[in-house]
Amino acid sequence: MSDYQTIVGLEVHVQLATKSKLFCGCPNRFGADPNTQVCPVCLGLPGSLPVINAEAVRLAVMTGVALDCTIPAYTKWDRKQYFYPDLPKGYQTSQFDLPITEHGALAIACDEQEPRTIRITRAHLEEDAGKSLHDESGAGGDTVIDLNRAGTPLLEIVSEPDLRSAAEAKAYLTELKLILGPEYLGVSDCNMQEGSLRVDANVNLHIDDPKKLGKSIATPIVEIKNLNSFRAVERAIEYEAQRQWRDWQETGRRIGEAPKQTRGWDDNAGKTIPQREKEESADYRYFPCPDLAPVLNPGLEVERVRLAMPELPAALRLRLVTDHGLSAYDADVLVNQGREVVDYFLTVAAESGDAKLAANWVTQHVLRVMNADGKSLEEVGLPPERLAGMIAKLTAGDLPSPRSREVFELMIADDLDTDAAMAKLGIAAVDESELVAICRELLLANPRVVADVEAGKQQAVGALIGQAKKRNPNADPGRVREICLELIAKGV
Amino acid sequence: MADLTPLSAAKQRSLLDTGEVTSVELTQAHLDRITAVDDRVGAFLKVTGERALAQAAAIDKRRAAGESLGPLAGLPVAVKDVLCDEGEIVTCASRMLEHFRAPYDATVIAKLKAADAVLIGRTNMDEFAMGGSTENSAFQPTHNPWDLARSPGGSSGGSAAAVAACEAPLAIGTDTGGSIRQPAALCGVVGMKPTYGRVSRYGLVAFASSLDQVGPFARTVEDVALLYDAIAGHCDRDSTSANLEAKPTAPVVNEPLKGLRVGVVPEHYAEGLDPEVKAAIDAGVERYRDLGAEIVEVHLPHAAHGIATYYVIAPSEASSNLARYDGVHYGHRTDETAMHAELAAERKAAAETGDKAAIKKIDTALVRLYRKSRTEGFGPEVQRRIMLGVYALSEGYADAYYVKALQVRRLIRQDYDQAFEKVDVILGPTTPAPAFKLGELTDDPLSMYLLDLYTVSANLAGLPAISVPCGMSKSGLPIGLQLMAPPLEEERLLRAARMHEDAFGTAPLATL
């Protein structure tokens, strides 16, 4: 019984992969000793002033173009004011009413369903805060502040509440990460462990109104924080939907009847927990930052970004299916591995002349080696030309298919090309006349087999295959079987 | 040797150039003067005598070696205690920053050092530059050298008084709503606020970022030009810096302007204008007429709204700029032991009453740390302006106050743009009256704010403006005349001011 729909909107923060921070020249790098990547600007010292990092603007525009957003001609900076020890200026420089990019869309495919378009409200630039290192002992000891992260560039990407399930939320995040991460645009490392990709989820339910057919009732929106993995996002949304359904049944509370609540996800307990209510309601007193000039994005700049934009996953999947005849599944597997694997496949396909076989070998074997050993494509050590050469030999019949796996493994293990690997394994293509001669000999020596086949037991030929392979190890079992049956049919 | 300190900076520089005086002698003469008078004037928060003498000695050595020297080589310069000077305490005349040591140089300080100036000391000011009397300093009042019972004006009152009292020939101030021009007028010296963006704000502790500007004080227009030239210019650390070369003005400042059109504004003769000031300004107008300038009446219909506009925008920005003083990363922090005890007592008292709402209302330790640190660190005027600014930006009020003020600001600017189509400079009073008595207005903030009537518009519009002496009241107090010019026309402004100075002369020196 499903008389409610889960409604999800996601706020995703990605840390942009610039060399320096958003408003100063400090390094934008994870993992340095606390308070060693700081200067008067990001420490918020009296008198210091911000200057915008052009690369952060470029990466934000690139993201906007990739997400089908409009890039308004005018964008400005605003101060969002609140006090917190990891916010050294007492305000965060962000963008309030005129974000750098807005009104975009991202298509997601989920569980074999038709692809759905998720609208993107906006993506705006802002500076990150520092880190509060809390006393983990629980004794309520002092908090220590590290400002290395303060001032690093963030892009906050806000979706419309268009997602309808935890699985869709995961699909959205997976696709977003694929596009923005090192695999394609490279605007961010998108590393959740290091915090370069952070997710907050807004969740509520639309419940069918039993009184009014076709109408639905919305439950109060809950923002879930502390989501540290895609799995956590999925679990938290699932949990929260059930919790809200129970809450609705108990209290009947609708949206507007309770303030927007913030809950934290407890991964160990598997539940969301209400976060402490602040004693004062937030009043961020946004106003335009007087220290920063607005940015005008002339169409030319956007057009240049558009031209320099790499082919994105959705377009690439389509091309693999329509131009190379791949299945949607294979195309997805390849594209999700990133551009490098796709390029590898394209080379193998072009050089071997058999795109389908190339896709099989890359998705089944090359990726297996990569995943099993945690290797990069380069570390696997099988140049695409070599794989293509092997595939070409296979299709030409020069390499017996049963032995191809052995050849493949040896090419990788000993860094050999196909010929060298086949030679080392003693594989040579068997001449057809030799094979026919072997088969004839074997049939003459085994009249019983011939009799059985003639009696309709074709599988009896199987007994000869092992013997054929003894005479010539390269004999293709399938071919031996075919030749034997032909000879019997002709009366040997 | 005759007393060096009353001489203009240009004259002092020529004595240094000819070798009649060394930088060390000149610096020592000013240090002696400070010793002699500053216990009465109170212009300096800190005299950096040792460092000044060391700088002077190094310059003498380089001069002797025939090295080329900067334009301010060996000249003492006093600096308002609001610009970061690496390794020095920068207090902004606030308890909040009483022990704050700047780890970097403001661009203006770096330029002064590069110009081989001798940085003689840090001058008093209204706390965080908020005020017009220098009484809002957390450490000491500054006295007007013309009448020690009176205020030197503010917020750069220390710099103006130091120059008027011959404790330094040159001084740096900052001007957010008149904080250079008003004290210059009340102390009988010359002070200029350059165009917004002409002088870098990097390292200037911000009051109101869209209005703040650093500028020079001196006893002559030529000296003001000299100091202005040394500090003006593009700075890539200040996003609001004008990306233009600032052409030196000192070489041309003595050349009169031909066919000068001087605008006079009926709106300037507002209610509350002191008759003596009015008479002195009228006399200034006549001087320009006598010099062959054309006097043209222009209107600034929104000028009357300047104060209201300013006292929304400046506190709004200030409330944000001063949020960083929270006792966490630098600056004053309240005694934490006492604070925790106070909170514990409040929690105990609330628990005894069993009033859950009261318990919930008690601050967390962190919030209380912020509140106590800030309340202890800031003086009453700073707190008042933060309160005003937070109010003007808060939910439900921002449109009525902050956004509205930004719109009126544009109308004020448009008035000037239209006026400057007809005239080259606009002339008027700098202040409605000469110097007021210390303590006279401390309990009446609005009356104090209204004294900024003639100065705030130049900040709102971003224009360059200068105050020059134009007369003395019967009670012997200086009166200032203000000239304004279109953006980036500092050269025109200085040459026009120099014309007046040529006709009127510089103010006499205060007797101390």
Add this chain to the structure above:
Amino acid sequence: MAISRAEVERVALLARLDLDDAQLEALTPQLAEIVAYVDSLAAVDTAGVEPMAHAVELHNVLRADEVRPGLSHEAALANAPRKDSVGFKVPAVLDG
């Protein structure tokens, strides 16, 4: 708009100021007077006027993405009211 003492208290919390009764008593009428004065702006016709947040119209002031030297760990913490070898210390942020 008249400004009440309750409003002054709300603003004081937002501003992170800790005003006692005497200060609130003194400040409320002062702020009320100033606010009443700036209320005069309401009479100005600003229909269609673009707000002017900056004194000069500057755009696209950007810097190249280059790392510049910053402050040492010691210099960064030199002015800290309380610190340890790691960073700035404050009372527990997550207290009761």
